[in-house]
Amino acid sequence: MAREIERLLGLVLRAGDRSGPLDLEAVEMAVRSSMHQAGAAVLDQLLGFDPPSAEQRQRPCACGHTARYVEMRSKPVLTAVGKAECVRPYYLCEHCHRGQFPVDVQLDVENTELSPGVRRMLAAVGHEGPFDRGRQQMELLAGLSITTKAVERTAEAIGEDIEVRQQRELRQALQLELPIPMGARIPILYVEMDGTGIPVVRKETEGRAGKQDGQPAYTREAKLGCVFTQATVDEEGYPIRDEASTSYVGAIENCDQFGCRLYAEAWQRGWARAEKKVVLGDGAEWIWNQASLHFPEAIQIVDLYHAREHLWSLAAKLYPNDSPAQKRWVMVWKDKLDQGKIERLVASLRSQAASRPELAEDLRTEANYFEDNKERMRYPKFRKQGLFIGSGVIEAGCKTVLGRLKQSGMFWTVRGANAIIALRCCQLSGKFEDYWEARTA
């Protein structure tokens, strides 16, 4: 320790006694490195434990028998200031042959050579971007050398732990054991959901059909849900989302599992005591199935912009290569859509099917889409209540939360993807600090 401080002093003195310009960056980085070395030396001392006293050489084992002290064992622990050595007692149960390090549990370094401080940093950089960029950030920002694989493993382990805890809460919610959370008045609570493809390794898509016939899929759909609140509208009557009120849940899983997950989240956010409840989504059938199942009392709204897109794609088929005609047609029906006059639109599409036999199938499909969703498209009624009629929040959520898994050029296992999705949802919902605290409590 004294040696490190001496080195540090020498460094600063040499920098001060300069004839040329001061290279501040070189000096500050060298100072940090020396500080780290001094700190690691201190931690080294702190983590050198004494052998247990005679009366502490036995401990209960999980199997019900007794574990006995064997010897002192040492392992490296990477801390926020660099490598330290942890020397601590090792106990072994002769009955079940399970070993234990009580100190590791106490220090929160069980089965890992990374300190809790370092693991928290890795959770922060590991969810943000590609794991190798996380490694570079650790080097630059924290002065710590960590392998890309360690960034990945640690971020995934934390994500998996978050998921395990969430599943426990979810089971409680489904058993209706959760009390209705108390809190401030919630005028309007929204639930939105959407799905997007995540590139996965080959084994995860075996036996699944791809989007193109005969081609195997190389993505799996990750579903994302969000919950947010709205207390007010602006001067023009447009809804305003409450700041920092959005929380996310998501996973690659089937519709029913996801529906339960989103229900548990909405429940925690105060669904039961919200004065007005809204589910917003595009036209996908699974969304409305889950909405009816878990949120039957909610007002259901199909995203207006998504509905308009249906008009545009139909116009392109009705008037191929004639964009002025497409535009004219869309303008007429867009107005009807905005006015919630869905029956008029449906009737028109059905009557056109007779005169355009080659497009009859498309026209019928679209007529059915609008007919099935007509009650979810009464936009003037929703507007009058000051409600959101676009699902922009979940679409942006898909980009920010799930975009991370698409942009890195990585092919995921379902397990790895779900761990990072859980970690990311936790971070972006502002719940990570609570999780980290609760974890060791």
Ligand SMILES: [Zn+2]
């Ligand atoms: Zn045992």
